[in-house]
Each structure stands twice: as structure tokens, then as C-alpha cells.
Amino acid sequence: MTSEDAARSERSPFTASSGSSQYSDYSTTSSTDSYDVSSSEKHRDLKREISHFRHARVDLSKFVEVGWGLDRTTSERILKLPLPLEASDMIRDYKSIERESERRGSFITLTKKLLAAVQDSALCIDIPCDAFGSSAVVWHAECNSSVTGTTRKGAMMTTWPSAAPALESPTLAVAKHIIAMARRTEMISASSGTQCLGTDLAAASALPEAQVSNGSKAQTLKRSREETQCDDPGRQSKRQRLEEEDPIGSSLLQLASLARACLASTNRLWVTGLVIDGCKVTTAYFDRNLVACAAPFHFDEEPAKLALVVYAMSMCNRSAAGFDPHLRPWPSHTTESITAAMVRELERPVDDVVGSFFEFPSAINEMQEPSSILTSTHCFRVTRWIRKPNELIGRSTMVYKVERVSEDKSLSTEDFALKLSWPPESRTSEIEVLKALKKKLPKRLHAHLPNVEFATTFTAEQLSLPWLRLGLELSPENHEARVLRVLASSYYHKLWEAGSIEAFKQAWLDCVECHHEAWKRGGVLHRDLSEDNIMISRRGGGDPKGLLNDWDMASFVEALKDPDSSAHKRIGTLPFMALDIIYPTTLTVHPREHWYRHDLESFFWILVWAAIHYNLKEKTRDKEVHPSLVPWTSDDVNTHAFAKIVFLRPWDDLAQLAFDDIKPGFEEVLEDWIDPLRKLIKDSRESYGVALAKRLPSDTFDYSTCGGAFTFETFMAAIKQTPRVWDDDIPLP
Known part of the structure; x- marks a missing residue:
């Protein structure tokens, strides 16, 4: 469960990867043992994401109502409030400040004054407010982001008082809202018509603390080709018009980068924040589907709007802030006496996912047989991170190592991997694929497929994602519906943890044969083979077995025959992609398809990669890519394809x-x-090239097998291995 489509970008045919001699972030998700790509590459991808799926100029009152739960009547009252004269003086002082740190402090002071003005009015007395959950603490510091590994400057965040002890920095895991403030140089560049892309972002600081008044006062403040959509003229022209009306400045990219880190720091459904560019304020919403921004306003001209925004953000509770309700500090079926402190823990997000609990209703388990006895919940305790996502919009796969919690509160002796991802709703689910395979394949092959204990799917409607109610004009050009898929399977080991060359070879061979049987008998093509999903299983004792994992990018062979199927979108993980997938022919003598031989070729590239990078006895992988293989991690099609050729x-x-x-x-x-x-693939490609050059029709030359030269049989013959017969009634050799 640790692999994802590496060429994930839905906008460019090829994902960004590092050209350095270190591990690129060639998978959709970053993990603890992979290299983090440079800031400039991250910003490039991020801008591409936003440009396609950004929705601008949402009505501010609508944004406040939907995003933060403040009703429109209260919003209108706040907008009509007379504001103190001191606020005008503060705004004037703010505009004259040159130093960024002083402007941040001045902005916080101004928001406190505006918030106090709302609190002192009696207009919001009927607004319900949870005293604990509504409090927002001022935080003004700089810290290192554990997600990106870079120091972030010029940004702020709000959080709960108990999440920010006086002597410690709160983490992004408990950020209520995020705020990016443009630097003075960026403000000048923007005013002169030049956009400056800053790469130094920030991760700390916040809005004023809300107070709860008594009496008559108001209560207040994996690059996947599957997901790649090449730019068509319609999409380009619409994006260009949006760019002309609302250009993506560096401050919005700062906020988007912070949002990406924020969503990756815990399990969160969405996050909202502000872009402060001089006196211009833009409220923004981010999730795995899209970015939505309200129409900007200038608080030196409309200070009441800033008062409205500050008040609404402070009143926002844990649920409205986008935290996943399935992530809890303690299990609901605890046998301990529930204290007031434990109840308060439920009112704010967990400080750290590790040690916390994911809890799902038993009835939603897609793996449950209808006749099975239902438990009250499926509960998992997180023991460590396995993988964090490195994108904002997209599949954004998260994987945790977990223990299963039984109803008597005991923990499982077996470890599990809990995967949460956001694939397109149109994609066949991994569960459907695995169910089909286990139904069609002999039982002895099941040991080479993931053992799934729990799986479920949540739609945007079931999660009540706010963008559904923002009145956005959605189209295929600016939106792709996604679902949240949750899957818990047995925990497996990385291929480089085989321990010996014998175990490595057997695991690799097991996966080659399992993959072939899945295609031939099961009618399923995996399509995203990488070093992360050829794994080692030690379940049930005995010798280690190869385990072919991560079938969420697989397609049914029948779907591949449909020219309109989404299964034809190209996918793969950069270093291990077949040449035809990296650089498809422009000739039209055969359809552009992902064939079985493309996956066979991926097995070869994985084998080479392992031989150069794996330290089997130590069960480690080199942290740096060998210099001669660095081009394999490049998303430049010419560089990548030429290197492999x-x-x-x-x-x-x-x-x-x-x-x-x-x-x-x-x-x-x-x-x-x-x-x-190596010789087999070279000779096969030569046959393929000759046929292409002669433009032989598909009925006279089988392009899917290079004229019969590249098949499972020729592959196994090349390595002098006899394919096993997997039928249950025939003994294995």
C-alpha cells in the first residue's frame, strides 16, 4: 500500500522530478525514505494545479457562510457596524511599514481591534459559539516544516490555545486557518505588473484570540498518467482568461504551498486561509478537488469586511475547519471513565496523528460479507507514518502503519497499513479489482495479493465538502469529481528488505507470475509497477513471498478495449515506466494503449534499479540515485526516453x-x-521500430507483443525460468 502513481500531474503529460543525484519524488507521495524535490519544482507543479482547478471571485458572504459556518444575516450585520476611529489610524500605520515582521505584528494588532469592535456590539448575541473550540490563539514565530523540510517565512496560522503551549511551536497538524502575507518586494512587483515567485514560505503566527462574553454581550471570537489531462485549446483559453482576471501571484502560491503542507500534516479534508497582499485580502479554500477564492477586498477601503472575516474565522469550530471526524484522540468504545478533559480533546484536532485513532462505522466496510456479524466500529491506532502526499490537488495518498483495536481495547499482534487516497470518482476502485481477482484466481495465488481487512468510499456529498455549496461553475475543464477511498490491509515489507538475494529473486519472480495470472485469468492489468508495490510478505510464517500491491491504478482488460475508457490515460512511476509510455509514437498505425508488455518492461527496469541501489543484507536502499540512472527520474520526455534507449x-x-x-x-x-x-527488450523494440517505419497495419503485425517477440513466454525463457502451474489441484514444483 505504499505506492502511488508517480506521474501524477493532471495538467502535464509528465510529472516533475529531480535531476539531482538524489532520490526524486517520482511517486505521487513522499515518504520518509525518498528525496524531497526542490522548491522551484514544487512551485511549478503547484501553479499548474491551481491554474486548472482554481475558482475565483466567490461571493465573500457566501464563502464565510459555507466555509466557516457564519450565517448571512450575521454577516450583513457585521458589515454595517461602525468601526472605531483607532482602526483607521492602525491601517494608516500598517501601510507605512517596510519590514515584514513589523507588518505582521501590525496586522495582528489591527485584527484584534476589529474583532473587539464586533465583540463589543450586541448584534451577534444569538450566534452559538463553543467557548473552547472557537478560541484562536495568536502565534507569531518561525519554524521548520516537517512536511517540506524548508523554513517558511511570511505566513501565519491560527490554532487553539491548548494546542500552542507558551514555550512550544504549534504544528501544522493543529492549524485552524493559514495566512500568507506578501513581502514588500512582492507587493512592489505586483503593482508594476511583474510577478515574483517567492520560494521561501512560512509556517507560524496567527490571528487574535476570541473571547466569550457573558450577560448581554455576544459570544464572539504513483506521476500518474491516469490523472494526466493534456491541455486542450478550450482548457487553455479558459485558464488564460482566468489568469488575466485573477493572476496567480506568489502570495497565493505561498498559501497554496502552506495548504499542501497543512493537509499532509494530518488527515484533513480541507483547509481555508487568507492571502494578504498589502491591504488586499483574498479568502481561499483548498481541498483535494479544487481551490476556491472569494472576490478580494481592500481593508483600507472596506475594513468591515476584514472584521467579518476575522470574526467568522474565530467562530469556526473543528468540524468547519475541515478536520476528519474519523480521526480521534481516543477510541469511542474505551473502557476508561470519560473525563471532561477527554471530552475537550474531541473539540479540537489531535496534536499528532501517531498515537491517535481512526474509527469507521462497521456497516460501511465494503469487504464485509452480508452474513457476517458486525462489530460496532473498525478502529485503528496509528503507530507511524509510512507515506505523506506531496501534492495539493490529486490522489494525495496517505499511508499509516496501524494496529487494529478490538472491542475489548486489545491491540492486534499483526500490523496493518491504512491507506487514504482521493482518486477520480470515475476510476474503478481497488476493492473491485481485488474482489474480482480473488474470485477468478486460484487460492494459492491469493497469498501474493494484498489481504484487505477494511475498505470504504466517501463521496464529496457524504463528506459535506464546502465547495458543493459555493455555487461554483463546474465543468470538465476545471473540475474532476474525486472520492475518498480508505483501505486497511496487512503490512508488508519493502523489496529491499528481502534480506538475501535468494529472497529478492523469489519475490520478484512471484510478482512477475502473479501479475501474468492476473492479466491472463483475472482480466486485470496492473499498469503502475514500481519498487514500492513489489513487496515482501511474511504472513503466516514460512518463506517470504512476493506480494504485488497497490492495484488502485489497475484496469480491467475489457475496459482497455473501449476507446473512450479512462483506462487509456497513461500512468506509471517515472524510473520504471516503459519507453512507449514515456514517449509514445505519434504514428497512428496502432492505437495508443497500455499493453501487457509495458508492464513486463517495468519489471526489467525495477530489476536494474534494485541491482544498483539495494543493500539486501542491511535491508536498506541507497539514499542517492546512481548518477548513470538519474535521467530515469526526469520528467523531460526526451532526456528520459533517450537515457533508457x-x-x-x-x-x-x-x-x-x-x-x-x-x-x-x-x-x-x-x-x-x-x-x-536487456537484449530481449532491445531486439523487440527493433522489430517494433521496423514495423512502425513500414507502417504495417495492426492485422499483419501484433504491436502489443512486438510481433510476438516480447511476451510472458519469451520473458521467462530469457531468464531460464519455467512458469509455475498455479491451479489449486496441481502441486507446485
Whole structure:
């Protein structure tokens, strides 16, 4: 469960990856053992995401009502409030400040004054407010982001008082709202018509603390081609018009980057915040589907609007702030006496996902047989992160290592992996694929497929995502419906943790054969093979087995025959993608499809990658990509494709440099498996190229197998392995 589509970007045919000699973030999600890509690449991808799925100029009162739960009547009352004269003086002082840190402090002081004006009025007396959940603490500091690894400056966040002890920095996991403030240089650049893309962002500071008045006073303040959509003229022109009306400035990118980090720091459905550019304020909403911004206003001209925004943000509770209600500090079926402190813990987000609990109603388990006895809930205790997402909009897969909690509060002896992702609603679910495979394949093959204990799906409507009620003009060009899929399966080990070359070879071979049976008998093509989903299973004792994981990008073979199916969108994980997927032919002698041989080719690239990077005895993987294989991580199609094409040539210098550094234990693998497969793929591609050059029709040349040269049978023959017969009634050799 740890792999995702690496070429995830839905806007560009190829995802961004590092060209350095370190591990690129070639998978959709970043993990603890992968390299974090540069800020400039992150900003490039982020701007592309926002430009396609950004909705601008939402009515401010509508945004406040939907996003923060403040009714329109109260909003209208606040907008009519007379504001203190001191506020005008504060605004004038704010505008004259040059230093960023002083402007932040001045802005916070101004918001306190405006909030006090709302609190001192009697207009909001009927607004319900949870005294604990509504309080927002001022936080003014700089810290390092655990998600991006970069120091962020120029941004602020609000949180709950108990989440921000006096001597400690609150983390993004408890950020109520986020705020990005433009630097003075950015404000000048924007005014002169030049956009300056800042890469230094910030992660700390906040709005004023709300108070609760008594008496008559108011209560107050994996790059997936599957998800790639190439730019068409209609999409380009609409995006261009939006850019002309509301250009994406560096401050919005600052906020979007902070939102991405915020959503990745805990399990969160959405986050809202502000962009402060001089006196211009834009409220913004972010989730895995889209970005929505209200029409901007200038608080030096309309200070009441800033008062409205500050008050609404302060009144916003945990639920309205977008925190996942399924993530809890303690299980609901606890046998302990529930104290007042425990109840208060439920009113704000958990400080740390690790040690917390995911809890789902039993009735929604898609793996449950109709006749099964239902438990009250499915509860999992998080023991550590496995993977954090590195995108804002998209699949955004999160994976946690968890223990299952029984009704008697005991913890399972077996570890599980809990995966949460946001695939397109149109995609076939991983659960459907696995159910079909386990129904069609012999039982002895089930040991090589993930053991799923719990799975469910939530739609945007079931999660009550706020954008549903913002009145957005949605179209295929600016929106793709997504669902939240949750899946808990047994915990498996990375391929580099095999422990020996014998265990590695067996696991790799198990997955090659399981993959073939899934395609031939099960009618399913995996389509996203990588080092992260060829795994080691040690369940049930005995020898380690290969486990083919992450079927969420798989397609049914029948769907591949439909030219209109979404299954034809190209997917893959950069270093392991087949050449035809990286650089598809522009000739039309055959349809552009993801064929079985493309997955076979991925097995070869994985094998080479492992031989150069895996330290099997130590159960580790090199942290840096070997220099000769760095081009494999590039999203530049020419660089990537050329590197792999020449690698197949027996005299290639870069290939020889890589093999000179082959890891201990892989020497025989190079001679017996890699070299023969290298020749097989080179010869097959030559046959394919000749047929293309002659424009042979598909009925005379089978392009899906390179004229029969590249099949499962020729693949296994090249490595001198006899395919096993997997039928349950026939003993395995």
C-alpha cells in the first residue's frame, strides 16, 4: 500500500522530478525514505494545479457562510457596524511599514481591534459559539516544516490555545486557518505588473484570540498518467482568461504551498486561509478537488469586511475547519471513565496523528460479507507514518502503519497499513479489482495479493465538502469529481528488505507470475509497477513471498478495449515506466494503449534499479540515485526516453558505469537475468521500430507483443525460468 502513481500531474503529460543525484519524488507521495524535490519544482507543479482547478471571485458572504459556518444575516450585520476611529489610524500605520515582521505584528494588532469592535456590539448575541473550540490563539514565530523540510517565512496560522503551549511551536497538524502575507518586494512587483515567485514560505503566527462574553454581550471570537489531462485549446483559453482576471501571484502560491503542507500534516479534508497582499485580502479554500477564492477586498477601503472575516474565522469550530471526524484522540468504545478533559480533546484536532485513532462505522466496510456479524466500529491506532502526499490537488495518498483495536481495547499482534487516497470518482476502485481477482484466481495465488481487512468510499456529498455549496461553475475543464477511498490491509515489507538475494529473486519472480495470472485469468492489468508495490510478505510464517500491491491504478482488460475508457490515460512511476509510455509514437498505425508488455518492461527496469541501489543484507536502499540512472527520474520526455534507449545498447557507457557499481549479491542476477532481458527488450523494440517505419497495419503485425517477440513466454525463457502451474489441484514444483 505504499505506492502511488508517480506521474501524477493532471495538467502535464509528465510529472516533475529531480535531476539531482538524489532520490526524486517520482511517486505521487513522499515518504520518509525518498528525496524531497526542490522548491522551484514544487512551485511549478503547484501553479499548474491551481491554474486548472482554481475558482475565483466567490461571493465573500457566501464563502464565510459555507466555509466557516457564519450565517448571512450575521454577516450583513457585521458589515454595517461602525468601526472605531483607532482602526483607521492602525491601517494608516500598517501601510507605512517596510519590514515584514513589523507588518505582521501590525496586522495582528489591527485584527484584534476589529474583532473587539464586533465583540463589543450586541448584534451577534444569538450566534452559538463553543467557548473552547472557537478560541484562536495568536502565534507569531518561525519554524521548520516537517512536511517540506524548508523554513517558511511570511505566513501565519491560527490554532487553539491548548494546542500552542507558551514555550512550544504549534504544528501544522493543529492549524485552524493559514495566512500568507506578501513581502514588500512582492507587493512592489505586483503593482508594476511583474510577478515574483517567492520560494521561501512560512509556517507560524496567527490571528487574535476570541473571547466569550457573558450577560448581554455576544459570544464572539504513483506521476500518474491516469490523472494526466493534456491541455486542450478550450482548457487553455479558459485558464488564460482566468489568469488575466485573477493572476496567480506568489502570495497565493505561498498559501497554496502552506495548504499542501497543512493537509499532509494530518488527515484533513480541507483547509481555508487568507492571502494578504498589502491591504488586499483574498479568502481561499483548498481541498483535494479544487481551490476556491472569494472576490478580494481592500481593508483600507472596506475594513468591515476584514472584521467579518476575522470574526467568522474565530467562530469556526473543528468540524468547519475541515478536520476528519474519523480521526480521534481516543477510541469511542474505551473502557476508561470519560473525563471532561477527554471530552475537550474531541473539540479540537489531535496534536499528532501517531498515537491517535481512526474509527469507521462497521456497516460501511465494503469487504464485509452480508452474513457476517458486525462489530460496532473498525478502529485503528496509528503507530507511524509510512507515506505523506506531496501534492495539493490529486490522489494525495496517505499511508499509516496501524494496529487494529478490538472491542475489548486489545491491540492486534499483526500490523496493518491504512491507506487514504482521493482518486477520480470515475476510476474503478481497488476493492473491485481485488474482489474480482480473488474470485477468478486460484487460492494459492491469493497469498501474493494484498489481504484487505477494511475498505470504504466517501463521496464529496457524504463528506459535506464546502465547495458543493459555493455555487461554483463546474465543468470538465476545471473540475474532476474525486472520492475518498480508505483501505486497511496487512503490512508488508519493502523489496529491499528481502534480506538475501535468494529472497529478492523469489519475490520478484512471484510478482512477475502473479501479475501474468492476473492479466491472463483475472482480466486485470496492473499498469503502475514500481519498487514500492513489489513487496515482501511474511504472513503466516514460512518463506517470504512476493506480494504485488497497490492495484488502485489497475484496469480491467475489457475496459482497455473501449476507446473512450479512462483506462487509456497513461500512468506509471517515472524510473520504471516503459519507453512507449514515456514517449509514445505519434504514428497512428496502432492505437495508443497500455499493453501487457509495458508492464513486463517495468519489471526489467525495477530489476536494474534494485541491482544498483539495494543493500539486501542491511535491508536498506541507497539514499542517492546512481548518477548513470538519474535521467530515469526526469520528467523531460526526451532526456528520459533517450537515457533508457541507449541503456539497452550493449556498448552504452552509462549502463556500464552503473553495472560497475552493482551491489553485492546481484552479480549473477546481472548475468542471468538483466543482460538477457536487456537484449530481449532491445531486439523487440527493433522489430517494433521496423514495423512502425513500414507502417504495417495492426492485422499483419501484433504491436502489443512486438510481433510476438516480447511476451510472458519469451520473458521467462530469457531468464531460464519455467512458469509455475498455479491451479489449486496441481502441486507446485
